[in-house]
Amino acid sequence: MDETDRQHRFIHAKARNLTQGFEQQVLALLPRLRRFAIGLAGSAADGDDLCQMTLERALTRREQWQEGTRLDSWMYRIMRNILIDEKRAGARRSQTFVDADAGLSVGAEGAQEAHVELSNVDRAMQQLPPDQREAVLLVMVEGYAYKEAAEIVGCPVGTLNSRLVRGRDALIEILGAEA
Amino acid sequence: MSVTKEMIAAYADSQLTGEELVRVEAAIAADPALAHEVEAHRALKGTLDAHYAPLLDQPVPSRLTEMLHPQPDTESAEIVSFAAARQKRGLAPVVRRWAPLAGPALAASLVLALWQPWQGGGIAPEGYAETQLASALDTQLVAEQGRDAQTRILLSFENSDGQFCRAFRGNDTGGIACRDDTGWKLERQFGLDGAQATEFRQAGSESDLMAAAQDMAVSGALDAEGEAVAKQQGWR
Numbered sequence A: 001m002d003e004t005d006r007q008h009r010f011i012h013a014k015a016r017n018l019t020q021g022f023e024q025q026v027l028a029l030l031p032r033l034r035r036f037a038i039g040l041a042g043s044a045a046d047g048d049d050l051c052q053m054t055l056e057r058a059l060t061r062r063e064q065w066q067e068g069t070r071l072d073s074w075m076y077r078i079m080r081n082i083l084i085d086e087k088r089a090g091a092r093r094s095q096t097f098v099d100a101d102a103g104l105s106v107g108a109e110g111a112q113e114a115h116v117e118l119s120n121v122d123r124a125m126q127q128l129p130p131d132q133r134e135a136v137l138l139v140m141v142e143g144y145a146y147k148e149a150a151e152i153v154g155c156p157v158g159t160l161n162s163r164l165v166r167g168r169d170a171l172i173e174i175l176g177a178e179a
Numbered sequence B: 001m002s003v004t005k006e007m008i009a010a011y012a013d014s015q016l017t018g019e020e021l022v023r024v025e026a027a028i029a030a031d032p033a034l035a036h037e038v039e040a041h042r043a044l045k046g047t048l049d050a051h052y053a054p055l056l057d058q059p060v061p062s063r064l065t066e067m068l069h070p071q072p073d074t075e076s077a078e079i080v081s082f083a084a085a086r087q088k089r090g091l092a093p094v095v096r097r098w099a100p101l102a103g104p105a106l107a108a109s110l111v112l113a114l115w116q117p118w119q120g121g122g123i124a125p126e127g128y129a130e131t132q133l134a135s136a137l138d139t140q141l142v143a144e145q146g147r148d149a150q151t152r153i154l155l156s157f158e159n160s161d162g163q164f165c166r167a168f169r170g171n172d173t174g175g176i177a178c179r180d181d182t183g184w185k186l187e188r189q190f191g192l193d194g195a196q197a198t199e200f201r202q203a204g205s206e207s208d209l210m211a212a213a214q215d216m217a218v219s220g221a222l223d224a225e226g227e228a229v230a231k232q233q234g235w236r
Helices: A002-041 A044-060 A071-088 A093-097 A100-104 A112-127 A130-141 A146-153 A157-178 B005-012 B018-030 B032-057 B062-068 B080-089 B108-115 B131-139 B206-216 B224-232
Strands: B152-158 B164-169 B173-179 B184-191
Touching: A002 A044, A002 A071, A002 A130, A002 B032, A002 B062, A044 A071, A044 B062, A071 A130, A071 A146, A112 A130, A112 A157, A112 B032, A130 A146, A130 A157, A130 B032, A146 A157, A157 B005, A157 B032, B005 B018, B005 B032, B018 B032, B131 B164, B131 B173, B131 B184, B152 B206, B152 B224, B164 B206, B173 B206, B184 B206
Parallel strands: none
Antiparallel strands: B152 B164, B164 B173, B173 B184
């Protein structure tokens, strides 16, 4: 039937456009995704691996993403779930791959003093329990509102809030003691 | 009722509204210790920002960006990271300078010969861009080149040796040249399917050219600013 055919072609073309848009949108998000991954994983090498796994999963599950909802939240959720899966599987790459220099000098370029300070942030972050680190990264680095961050993590806002407070208190203490 | 640590943190993060905000503000105004706490939260935020913000400016490893480039032979093929470069460059017809050598498939040696003998002037070493092309490569910026330029620069990028490279095309031919100590070394050359020179020509095998550029590029194409700086430094 002609009408059906036309409709079918239209839908097909639309799906193709969406597909292309999906990849371009993810590409635009990539620097942020990578930053979150490096923050969660604790080093650039592990972060990039985590980022790669996230992209793989997102690309295979792209039809699960609802057009019109926030793609960044969806991708972050995938990423933190992968990290949890990895840990659960006992396959923590950072045990074998952690490279002290690469890990601790993430983003650090410039004066020696700056280098030391930046490294301290990495070290302090790695001392936090994962759920606190994640809350700190989502709110304080990625700039999510508490409610959005709680949705990504899949916990009540109050829980996120208290993880966040415990995490930042610990950071203030660690960094303050080192200063 | 007292103000909790959570509320102080939420205040520092500008997450409070309405009555809660008023209450916390009043408590902070009345208690220097609370004000100090808010300050500590904000200082921490500053420290974290300073630490993590530079990560956004780092080039994303190509193994990640490449995952988001559809295969060239799929229907929706588009070289994503180079999309902006394509857009800027436009698809206007160019003067048919190279038309006499047009053919459906040019042998590489024939294409190579193309660059050498014209314009009388300087003789470039074999495999290097000859005067006119070299001049275009030296001077033309993607963002500023005229629509009727004989040679159009498609995009510029850095290769893994840290050299600046530029993809260019004329009417029926194109290639990629990288600047080394001698001059613009022609790394790739293509016969392009523009022989008919239609007024609005879609990229045909030009996508091969773009794909080759993408393979050689360490990260994405230079933006207009990056190109201008590179030009100023003589592409070295």
